[in-house]
Amino acid sequence: MSLTPPADPHGQTDPAGPPSGDPAFANPAPRRPGAGAAIVVLIAIAGLVAILVAGYLAVSLGASVVVVGTLVALVPLAIVLFAVRWIDRWEPEPRWALWLAFLWGAAVSVAIALVVDLGVQLFAAFTSPDGATTDEALQAVVQAPVVEELAKGAGVLLIFLLARSHFDGPVDGLVYGATVAAGFAFTENVLYFGVALIEGGAAELGTTFIIRGLFSPFAHVLFTACTGVAIGFAARRGRGAGVITWFVIGLLGAILLHAFWNGSLAFADAFALYFTVQVPIFIAAIVVTVLLRREEQRVTRVRLSEYAAAGWFSQDEVDGLSTWPGRRAALAWARAQHPPRTPQVQRFIADATRLAFTRNVIATGRADVRRHEDERVLLEAVVRDRAAISG
Template sequence: MSFDPPAQQPVYLPPAATPPRSSSGGFVFAAVGISLAALVGLIVLGYLALALGASVLVIGTLLALVPLAIVLLAVRWVDRWEPEPRWALWFAFLWGAAVSVAIALLVDLGVQLAAALTTPGGTSDEIAQAVVQAPIVEETAKGVGVLLVYLFSRTHFDGPVDGLVYAATVAAGFAFTENILYFGVSLAEGGAGELGTTFVVRGLFSPFAHVLFTACTGLALGIAAARGGGAMRTVGCFAAGLALAIALHALWNGSLAFADALAMYVTVQVPIFVGAILLTVFLRRQEVRVTRTRLAEYAAAGWFDAGEVAGLSTGAGRRAAIAWAKAQHPPRTAAVRSFIVHATKLAFTRNAIATGRADVRRLADERALLDAIVADRRAIMG
């Protein structure tokens, strides 16, 4: 991969007058959203401490970190080509781990109180809670978090892969807190034996269950973003994705309640999981194609040379560029990484502009990214 300056004088695409300033609404949303979600998280943590006890809470948390790490490593792999901003991912995680859990707990409390008032001495229907209430409430709560990222961070929500990343991050947060509760209750009520069984089932056999459910909502919103979603398209895609998420969640919980759980796991859940992996690989390849196609347009205008486009459009080329920087001048490695990130974001920004999905913020982002690439070149060349 070459980092020599392009031979011809580059021009902006499209020719730019003074571009409008990029909106800072996303950062304001992040600051407020993260602060509120963190506050709710402290309340949820206090509830868990009271319900489980400090020692059980610590054990449950340590065990819940195992499936969380598995899921987050997978999310990082999916998000590696065009990484999402950390603040958006932190909001997504905290929404899932705190706000979604709080909503589910409050609804569950309300249902139990309503059952107690309408049927004194009776108990709530646990199967109905698992197959109907939990899928509807939990998927709606998680889906709203993904929708908020979509609405307030449209610049960073380009397509299905972004929707998948945000949905998986929200789901990872929710599953983390839920696992703490399940592991803690298992230990408190059944001892180490029941805890071990629960950990194997939830932590090792099905760490991606919530991710698969909520991914339906994220992918649907990603499709809306890729097609230039107006209000009606956004609502329709969100509703369709949420309905599928609820259906899959109900199928999963129903298989545990009504059918042979192992048979359902092997014949239904595993094929769905494999299909999700294949879909993710396909979407990742689409991202590569978008990068190659749009950077070639900038190359025609003199911003990149053919070698750079080829290198930036493959994982091997990117790794080779980073290895080159480490071998030639290690301090320049950060500049090479920055060059790769900015070039990739530029390609997706250009794709939004070329497909008619851009607003004034995209034009401002394009100009800012081109300026950042110039600065990256200077840093690389020393």
């Protein structure tokens, strides 16, 4: 992969801009104020809720039990986050957005579920003549899917509204949905592992860990991914009220899949259904993820080729930036330099990829003034990146 600046028709390098008249270089309006402050406030609120949820668990289970449950729950969490990282490698999402997604799942979604469950239990106790509680199977198949998926899906939708420039399609929705789900499953696992330890000791904890931590660590990811991918398709197709329609469609899919999963555990032979139904669903999800990732590579090549035609990239750069072998070759070249230029090349790859996806939004008629501003900023960043690589 050539990392030198492409030459313009006059033999100069590092072109100053695209052909005149390109709408991306009209003076754009400033970004909507307040979004950054809202993000900071939401992360702070989610962090505070996380402290409250941790306190609730410590009071309910005991601090030592929570510590043990947390340590065990880190294993399935690491498995899920490793998979999310693999999905997110081509165009990584900003860390602040991923932190917000995780905290929303681990704290806010859990808090909503706990409050609703408490309300349902109190309502059942006051309305039943004998003070009976709600049916556990009904809770698992109806209440939990509806409340939990609505709480988690609201977090994905909120991230879409706050981070539109980082929410380009189904893969982004999958990443955010999976991260929210990973946070929720982590806290839920702490609770389940803690209860298992109290009720049955190490043996019961081991059984629960095998079932939840090894056999089904991706259960919540599969559910909430339906909502995230649906919002991602909405982001790709357009904006406005249509996003809510896609959100509802994805949410219904998440609720139905969650209810089916819980129902198979409550009413059927869970072991048999795991291999005959749940494993095929998981394999199908992997296939869809791989296809979506390939689509990301195709979009990168097509849109960067348009910039290459305008002189912003050489064809060698396009070939290198739009394939995994090309990126690996570029990073190998960067590591071999003295001094190494790995950070500069990584930044060049990241900026060029974001540029391609931003251009895709503009080219398909879905851009607002912020996207045009993003394109201008990213083109300037690409020029700086190339200069830094050249030393």
